[in-house]
Amino acid sequence: MNNSSTLSKFQYYKWPLAIVLFFICLAIFHSFLLMTAFSKHPDAVDQAPYEKGIAYQQVIDKIENAYVWGLKTEISISSADPDNQREVSVNILETKTPKLSIDKVTIRSFRANDSSLDQEKELNSVVGDYGNYRQILNLPKGLWIFEITIVTPQGEALVKKQKFLS
Amino acid sequence: MTDTFRDTLYTIDHSGRRKWVYPSLVRGRLYWPRFVVAYILMLVYLVMPWIKVAGQQAIFLNIVNRRFVFFGVEFWATDTFYLFLVLGGLAIALFFFTSLFGRLWCGWACPETVFLEFLFRPIERAIEGNSAQRLRLDQQPWNFTKIWKKLLKHGLCAFFAWILASTFLAYFIGAETLIQMMQGSPTDNLVPFSLTIIFMGLMGFQFGWFREQFCTVLCPYARFQSVLMDSNSLVVGYDSVRGEPRGKAKKGQSDQELGDCVDCGLCVRVCPTGIDIRNGMQLECINCTACIDACDSIMQKLGRPLGLIRYDTENGLNGERRRILRPRVFIYGFILIAFLTAFAFKLNNRVLSETQIIRGARDVPYSALANGQITNHLHLKISNKSKQLRHYSVSTSEPGISLLVPNSPYPVEPGLIVTTPLFVNFDKSKLNAGKLKIVIKISDDSGYSELREVTLLGPDE
Structure with missing residues (x-):
């Protein structure tokens, strides 16, 4: 008699028990996933996703500005001296009139998978030659990526270039 | 008053992260009627599947067999004209009541408000304390107290979510059938069991985390309410004519130079969507009246007239004439009566x-x-x-x-x-x-x- 009553009560609570068990299993499963993630992929969780998102949006806006302002850039790089110093010449051509007033032009050069030679410098304008900027950079041979930032009173524009230097 | 509040949602900070809202509780003259209405609505929701009318569940939405019972009247899937009349009537009723009373639904009867403010938030408040204590608890590192409080809160909320989810399911599969199913193994009725878990999960997500974000970014009614209302619709509003310039009188400054608003900020602290009602009518305002009670409590202490924040029309708040009877009220009212009459007539002459x-x-x-x-x-x-x-x-x-x-x-x-x-x-x-x-x-x-x-x-x- 007692057994039957216990069984009947147990039957009545099958669903609530199953729900509790389900959530316990879910918690264990998620704990396992989190532990695995933290131990094997500590970089999987970004600590500052919003800040990175905003920074990325700023880059997108700068690229968009270059497109809207009709900026075209040509980059020419001289051959290297024994110390790998090369003269980088950036020529900014624009289709927009009146011409943009350029406050400053900076260049950032970097190589994939090698941050040891990353560098960022301001380019010097060539007097009397609108849109022509030059600078000496340490650029050993290899594939280089250049980010040219053009600062104007209206905002900043960004142009990306890629060159293989022999 | 600056307009910077228009640039962003109140619940999002400058970096795009969500600002968690910890509303304080103020029990005033409008809190108790809302309390009573909310518990009546919860009671109706919970007991309806257990009430029988003419031998059938009072409200039974039997989707599997395509039979829908409302208080003894059974509709079949072929009765689409009734469905049209009901849905059309409900839509027009929404238009009618919104044009007259603004977002009365949001503040008094929406399940989001009813369950969150009168079931889940009270549990949270009982375990984690008032708004300041809750904020402190969330900011402190994990320790034994924080763990047991969070576990107890979420456990209790999960229990009530289970009750609500099961009740919701009972409307669709029948209360007695559900009880029978619950006595058997979950694998025998995997779909209803899974639905219970899914509903519980949705409620956990909604009432435990998403909360006011639903009203501010997801609810369609909040989106189109502005076209249903005009300057003569009832809103919860701040009387800027009386309240401004706000602030506390400085040394040597006369009270006469300032408005009635002492800028205590209590209206902001009690708001479940985190807004400042003094910035005017806003999409995020669910007309919950918490700010009315908060402001009245301060006005009472200061011996000033109540109603600096009150139920009023936009025209009323600006000191202009209030017009309750407008063309849109008559048009919506007429269409609503037409729908109700057509439904009653069809139901009365229903061929079985x-x-x-x-x-x-x-x-x-x-x-x-x-x-x-x-x-x-x-x-x-x-x-x-x-x-x-x-x-x-x-x-x-x-x-x-x-x-x-x-x-x-x-x-x-x-x-x-x-x-x-x-x-x-x-x-x-x-x-x-x-x-x-x-x-x-x-x-x-x-x-x-x-x-x-x-x-x-x-x-x-």
């Missing part, structure tokens, strides 16, 4: 028998009998929506035509749809270009009768 005569796609158009007559094999489809056994008869006034059904009168059990063969025999001579149009009368023993025109086919000789 539905019949169709159809020709089977695979049936031969006609057959010749040994006695020289032609026979057409048709199908008689009968829906008995009543709760009694009904007997259906077919007849025709056309001479020389005989109608044959397996049983005459044909019995149909309550709530069933049956299809029975119907043979129509007639002389070939009655045909005109291979066709003969006749009218068949279908009637039952409750007084239902309907005439159906049928085109019979035969040889074109």
